[in-house]
Amino acid sequence: MKSKKWALEYPQLGTGPLAVEPCLSREYFEQEREQIFRRTWLNVGREEQILNVGDCFVKDLLEAGSILLVRGKDAVIRGFHNLCSHRGSRLVRGSACSARRFVCGFHGWTYDLEGKLIYVPDEDQFFDLKKSEHGLKPVAADIWQGFIFINLSPDPAETLSEFIGELSTLRYPFAAMQLVAGYRAEVNANWKVCMNIAQEGYHIPFVHKRSIPDSHSSKENPFSHFLSVKLHSRHHSASWYANPEHRPRPAEALAFKYGAAVTQRANTEDDLPQGLSLERGSNWAFDEHVVFPNLIMLIGVGWYLTHRFWPLALDRTQWETDFYMAKARNAGELVSQEFSKVLTRDLLREDFSAVENVQAGLASGVLARMQLSDQEILLRHFYKVVGDFVGSCNKRR
Ligand code: FES
Numbered sequence: 068m069k070s071k072k073w074a075l076e077y078p079q080l081g082t083g084p085l086a087v088e089p090c091l092s093r094e095y096f097e098q099e100r101e102q103i104f105r106r107t108w109l110n111v112g113r114e115e116q117i118l119n120v121g122d123c124f125v126k127d128l129l130e131a132g133s134i135l136l137v138r139g140k141d142a143v144i145r146g147f148h149n150l151c152s153h154r155g156s157r158l159v160r161g162s163a164c165s166a167r168r169f170v171c172g173f174h175g176w177t178y179d180l181e182g183k184l185i186y187v188p189d190e191d192q193f194f195d196l197k198k199s200e201h202g203l204k205p206v207a208a209d210i211w212q213g214f215i216f217i218n219l220s221p222d223p224a225e226t227l228s229e230f231i232g233e234l235s236t237l238r239y240p241f242a243a244m245q246l247v248a249g250y251r252a253e254v255n256a257n258w259k260v261c262m263n264i265a266q267e268g269y270h271i272p273f274v275h276k277r278s279i280p281d282s283h284s285s286k287e288n289p290f291s292h293f294l295s296v297k298l299h300s301r302h303h304s305a306s307w308y309a310n311p312e313h314r315p316r317p318a319e320a321l322a323f324k325y326g327a328a329v330t331q332r333a334n335t336e337d338d339l340p341q342g343l344s345l346e347r348g349s350n351w352a353f354d355e356h357v358v359f360p361n362l363i364m365l366i367g368v369g370w371y372l373t374h375r376f377w378p379l380a381l382d383r384t385q386w387e388t389d390f391y392m393a394k395a396r397n398a399g400e401l402v403s404q405e406f407s408k409v410l411t412r413d414l415l416r417e418d419f420s421a422v423e424n425v426q427a428g429l430a431s432g433v434l435a436r437m438q439l440s441d442q443e444i445l446l447r448h449f450y451k452v453v454g455d456f457v458g459s460c461n462k463r464r
């Protein structure tokens with residue numbers, strides 16, 4: 068566990084310190100919004116959230132206001148700007164709905180589930196109004212493995228499957244799992260600072276010393292070194308280590324006894340989820356996939372979770388975490404789920420506090436560069452990809 072092997076595998080990333088400017092500069096932040104968040108595919112939810120015709124949910128984004136995702140009569144999921152074509156009122160006011168049509172609360176303009184304007188009250192009083200030209204404004208939407216992605220560009224430069232690229236070999240029965248807990252927090256830190264904490268295990272023995280003191284570290288691997296790392300062109304993946312000598316605490320032992328738990332280790336080959344794309348050694352805890360720019364997916368034994376990070380301001384981020392497991396079949400499995408839910412919440416709170424601490428420190432302006440170890444190579448890759456997007460726009464100007 069001593070050698071600095073990731074840098075050897077990916078020498079093109081270099082080993083030098085990285086500037087902290089991208090986490091502090093307002094100009095850089097504006098460029099990220101323009102060049103990344105307005106142009107790349109962004110995951111906004113799962114297909115199961117809108118299983119039936121007319122089911123919809125709303126996602127508010129700094130870059131584009133409110134976006135409406137709806138399943139049409141033809142079962143296709145479409146995205147629209149959530150605003151009425153008459154005078155711009157927000158159309159769906161809650162966060163989710165089940166509708167047969169959308170009626171604007173202001174003057175009653177009515178749209179069908181495919182976004183077509185079908186009824187205008189007192190239509191005769193308008194001048195040359197062609198209803199066919201005033202449907203809801205579409206937003207590109209597509210699905211990968213049940214994950215709903217949108218693209219705010221009116222003309223996306225690539226399809227979702229091109230964008231997913233090397234991760235398209237990932238197979239996992241996401242749809243067989245159920246949302247068991249969702250967490251939302253507004254965190255006072257740059258979106259990249261928030262993501263970074265989930266891209267390394269170096270902090271585990273420190274930030275999480277009370278909640279998971281020995282789950283991912285041991286004498287053999289005291290600083291949670293990754294089992295494997297795979298960098299793709301924009302996305303990246305890693306396998307996390309589980310301590311074979313981890314001693315479960317009483318509540319955790321109960322969770323292990325009755326079902327799956329977030330701290331579970333794969334004991335045998337049979338425990339490993341099938342179809343994952345990484346090579347793993349023994350003592351596997353979970354795989355991590357970072358789908359650029361702002362989705363992180365963890366897949367473990369009997370569970371998976373997603374983190375999504377939405378920039379609200381240079382130093383403020385909406386952090387969304389959803390935790391999924393198979394549907395509990397009995398009280399024992401519910402006990403296991405409850406343990407994982409509460410532990411996940413505790414880990415998140417520890418991470419929130421750590422990243423706010425980092426942002427406050429960086430804001431002092433004293434530190435110009437961060438030093439990254441070989442175990443922080445995912446961060447190095449991430450900043451490189453972000454820089455490529457932002458830099459390419461600088462070149463164009
Ligand atoms: S703004 Fe929607 S009907 Fe007037």
Ligand SMILES: [Fe+2]
Nearest residue numbers: 264274414418
């Ligand atoms: Fe953490």
